[in-house]
Amino acid sequence: MSAFSPGEAATPAAVARVERARLARPNGWWGMAIFVATEATLFGTILGTYYFLRFNNLHWPPPGVPEPKLTLPLVLTAILVSTSVPVQLAVSAAARGQLARGRAALLFAAVLQAGYLGMQLHLFVHDAHEFPPSGSAYSSIYFTMLGAHHLHVFLGILLILWILLRTASGLTNYRMNGLRATAFYWHFVNVLALCVLGTQLSPLA
């Protein structure tokens, strides 16, 4: 039986050897996969609520509520979704032992994601003044859906910042697993962004 102990791997080169030797995905990856499954289900119920309420209402959005904006959400979402590329590049760089390159890619992604979040929060507050959630079922589900997604983006940025902090003192197998888990989380958040955007814009169809 192969008895290799990844716990001792404490340099990028050692971690790279572990990555090549491993047969199955690490426990931490599976943990994140299950967490993503539960969060995906949560968003499934939120999106399901949107369509349930929509089918129950003749006018959607209701009279007095503006139709959703098209261009800005589309552009912002495109930027967010594109950060999956630097995040994944960070993982493959670190897995090959190129820690510095990986950290640079992560930082780049985090800057874009923070910019996205800032803009979205500004839009969120603006919309909440225009058609407050206490006005209709449409606005209630609109703000709940977007708020839940923005919260997940915020947590994702915190995860990247944490990984950057931890890898400042080097790469261990444990931190590599954390990086893989963070990347998985971000790919999920980005797919979610597309689903949320599609739902948000669906009245325009």
Place this chain on the structure above:
Amino acid sequence: MRVSARYLDPEFLQWFGLFGAGLTWTVQLVVGFGVTLARCGAANAVLGVDVKAWELTLMVVGIALALLAESAALSVLWQTRDVDYSDPPPEGRRHFFAVAASIGNLLFLVIIVLSGTGAILHEPCHPA
């Protein structure tokens, strides 16, 4: 019809046999249920949902996929007929999954047929 060798690989057949019919039923339920809500909700005045067409399509496609999954399961079951369920992998494990899948798929097939028939034959929107 020439089937790509990838789809005849026992591993693929094993997994498709195990999950295919269940996932098919899931789609039929979620979409089929959603379509009835759309048809019987206030928004139907705008959406104009043809519920019978949707339900018929879902049922027919569902039956086809469930039958394919069952054939996959039976094929793996036949290939591993001399093996016991607790034998070493991969044959033992494939046999185990195939036994389970060949029964489970029949269940899903019946649910798909019953649901589809009911959704097509009842007149929309009378309360139960």
Place this chain on the structure above:
Amino acid sequence: MTTTVTEPGLRRVERLERIWVEPRGLLGWLTTTDHKRIGLLYFFTTLAFFGAGGIEALLMRTQLSQPEEKVLSPETYNQLMTMHGVTMIFLFVIPMAIGAFGNYLVPLMIGARDMAFPRLNALSFWLFLASGLFMYASVFMHAAPNAGWFDYVPLALKQYSPGRNIDFYALGLIFNGISSTAAALNFIVTIFKLRAPGMSINRMPLFCFAMLAVSLSLIFALPSLTIDLVYLELQRNLGFHFFDVTQGGDPLLWQHLFWLFGHPEVYIIILPAFGIATSIIPTFSKRKMIAFPLVALAELLVAFIGFGVWAHHMFATGLPTITLVFFAAASMMVVIPSTIQVFAWTVTVALGRPEFRAPLMFIGGFIVFFVLGGLSGIMFAAIPFDQATTDTYFVVAHFHFIIFGAAVFPILGGMFYWFPKVTGRLYHEGAAKLSFWLTFVGTALTFFPMHIVGLLGMTRRVYTYPSSLGWDAYNLSETIGAFILTAGLLLIFANLAYSRFRGAPAGPDPFFGGTLEWATTSPPPSFNFPVIPTVRSAYPNWDVEDRRADAARLERGELVLDEGHETPASTVVDAVPDEIVEMPGESPWPLAVAVCTGLLFVMLLTRHYAVAGVFAGLALLAVAVWNAKEPQEQ
């Protein structure tokens, strides 16, 4: 079976003992990450909640024993009725089955040294305890939830429930859900990755299949409840509109989301019972389970199909027939996997050489109640019948036969079955058999008349009834039955408590069980197994050669892993050995995170949202410190 261990082997065991030791005393319990200790913490905590739920039940039964009784006011009755349901489901039966039985047994049965995420395991317990204390605080404030355990809107909205009762309910269950989600995640990764070399999925114990089904169900069902409760709190406290028709909402939205969780929840309740039954039956029938692959499938299938039947709880709400047919169809077929299991269980006993000791007797009682409760359940799949009996005592009868008769009986049987493993002592067999009969008769007498009185028209959740309706005798017998049942339960716990200190020594394997927990000492050492077992069949403890091979490997130092705090991980499907995982030892951070989370929820309840944010930040900080301490550094 025991084998003599020579010098090199003993030295390795001593090293393992030194590596895996945890602090003694209170500090040890507060910082433990050992799945066995966490299992015991869950066991005693859930028993306390069982007691509370039982007292609530006895108070209700006393009130209902006679017509027009005045023991309890309607308002008190509503709180008792709601808390009884919430307590028994969320604070007793599920945490007992998963947190106590699952936690203690799963790592042992798969040949691992602990769960995949030991600190997360501790967090699950502390969050569970905190959520239970949070909800019971409402009882002491005379503001317990009072709108039934499914808390329908519009009754639960601010307009009709202005007090804090419903906020305790909503926030308490969101809080409880975090604990269950964490536990489920831990079980799935443990079952996938930490199985002993050679334990491919087809050789995994049926108890573990049940735990896998339970955990997957929790992962996919809890979000629906969580979001429903979030909507409720947003509507109650921030004026959102999800459930009121005038602003475009729909009260049925609550019901859809609740039952989308609620039906899988009832399979979550029964699946561990299936797992316990499929552990006890082969041992006491002295043969392998008949149709093992079908039983394993049935456990997963009933959970999966159970996600598609939810609206059978809504057959009387006026939904269109074309919507409801999906659920009637699936509800009719969901009974088939359970039927397969009942056949497998009874045929296994019939074809074996059964020894009717207390654990098997409780399983016998389980099968009786499960079949009867299942029959009344399948009747509800017929929409017209359901519409006639909805919200009557016929439903109450059905679910108590299942939840008490079928979910709790295996828990009681399992307590006897694994008592020797956990304590190293044997229980008193005669007293155990007597307690079975008391409990069985009490259960039958309490819940069977409910079928009849339900068909005679007695509705659920009523705090009293007039004497002119012919329900009196049934209600009185139900109350008498409840007290007989209580006597049976008290005898069970007296037996276990006494035997804990005075029982005969049990040895590692008093019942000749086939699964790996019986291959180690009673109680197991902190590291579970001196050498990680290798597995070549579905009943590894009945493979004498394999277990002798284990002892030989202990001498050679192969798969002993005595260099550190370690357990092996393997591939998901075929359990090919892969890497050695460093396990964390004791840690104070799970308790710290749970305390911060508890304070967060208290602030949400009292609507101090800014302070709530501070506690959320502190909880995240505690998680960060926890994560910063990597296992290999400990």
